[in-house]
Amino acid sequence: MSAQLQAKDFASSQEVRWCPGCGDYAVLKSVTKALADVGAVPEKTVFVSGIGCSSRFPYYVETYGFHTIHGRAPAIATGLKLANPELDIWVVTGDGDGLSIGGNHLLHALRRNVGFKILLFNNEIYGLTKGQYSPTSRIGTKSPSTPAGSVDRPAQPCAFALGSGARFVARGFDVSKNLPDVLKAAHAHKGAAFVEIFQNCIVYNKDVFNDFAAPKGAEDQQLWLADGEPMLFAKGTKGLRLDTEAMALKVVDVADGDEVEAGTVICVVEAMKMENEIAAHRARFDERVDRWASLAASQ
Numbered sequence: 001m002s003a004q005l006q007a008k009d010f011a012s013s014q015e016v017r018w019c020p021g022c023g024d025y026a027v028l029k030s031v032t033k034a035l036a037d038v039g040a041v042p043e044k045t046v047f048v049s050g051i052g053c054s055s056r057f058p059y060y061v062e063t064y065g066f067h068t069i070h071g072r073a074p075a076i077a078t079g080l081k082l083a084n085p086e087l088d089i090w091v092v093t094g095d096g097d098g099l100s101i102g103g104n105h106l107l108h109a110l111r112r113n114v115g116f117k118i119l120l121f122n123n124e125i126y127g128l129t130k131g132q133y134s135p136t137s138r139i140g141t142k143s144p145s146t147p148a149g150s151v152d153r154p155a156q157p158c159a160f161a162l163g164s165g166a167r168f169v170a171r172g173f174d175v176s177k178n179l180p181d182v183l184k185a186a187h188a189h190k191g192a193a194f195v196e197i198f199q200n201c202i203v204y205n206k207d208v209f210n211d212f213a214a215p216k217g218a219e220d221q222q223l224w225l226a227d228g229e230p231m232l233f234a235k236g237t238k239g240l241r242l243d244t245e246a247m248a249l250k251v252v253d254v255a256d257g258d259e260v261e262a263g264t265v266i267c268v269v270e271a272m273k274m275e276n277e278i279a280a281h282r283a284r285f286d287e288r289v290d291r292w293a294s295l296a297a298s299q
Helices: 024-037 054-060 073-083 095-101 103-111 157-163 179-188 270-298
Strands: 045-049 064-067 088-094 117-122 168-173 193-198 238-243 248-253
Touching: 024 054, 024 117, 024 179, 045 054, 045 073, 054 064, 054 088, 064 073, 073 088, 073 103, 088 095, 095 103, 095 117, 095 157, 103 117, 103 157, 117 179, 157 168, 157 193, 168 179, 179 193
Parallel strands: 045 064, 045 088, 088 117, 117 193, 168 193
Antiparallel strands: 238 248
């Protein structure tokens, strides 16, 4: 029996060619760790990418990989999954590649619930083509293509995924120690899993996420969800409560760690499992109805 592979076993021999300090290095490290932790098999694992800085990913992972064409990674990954359902497929894309030219393909992969994992690296800029604004750039972003500042309302990747019918939607950021756990949860999901990863572009959009993702000092702005646990952050001193009048979440103080008294919301990941069970029951019911209709027609 062979020993379980370690994270280093999933690192290829290729020279990693990202800018020094790029957040992609940290994401690569998290991915290789997650692959080792889930017991991934290199010869049954495939990384598929489009075009962009993040799309160099397949070269750096010791698995099979396809560096494909702009925006078409989800379409090619769909073909792979249909041809060989046993493959463990990961799609790596960016905010430009996935939400601009590739938005149509991404939408339908999520709508169809194709069984692969989509990692969308969001740095709110086009890095590979030297810093033009992207679909997720904030209003006012100055770039070579928007010298006076962007006037477009930015796309929200997770809202896009939810609107496309995604069953698993998550977020993380490049240097987070929690990112491997997010990736492992995505891997465990049966169907399409969408993970937005905030990624620092050190050259063209440096530190744009520092308010919540700085390596030090931003922990109090982060809320990491866990199934069955209250939505607490800032070392348990703050939480989220549902305002039933406004039907919106609001931040509340949690006195003495009493989240019940504060009325904080409990994270229920089980709802996704329940949705799948309901869908299965509905399919079985529809099958019975069709059978009864056939029997009635034959009488």
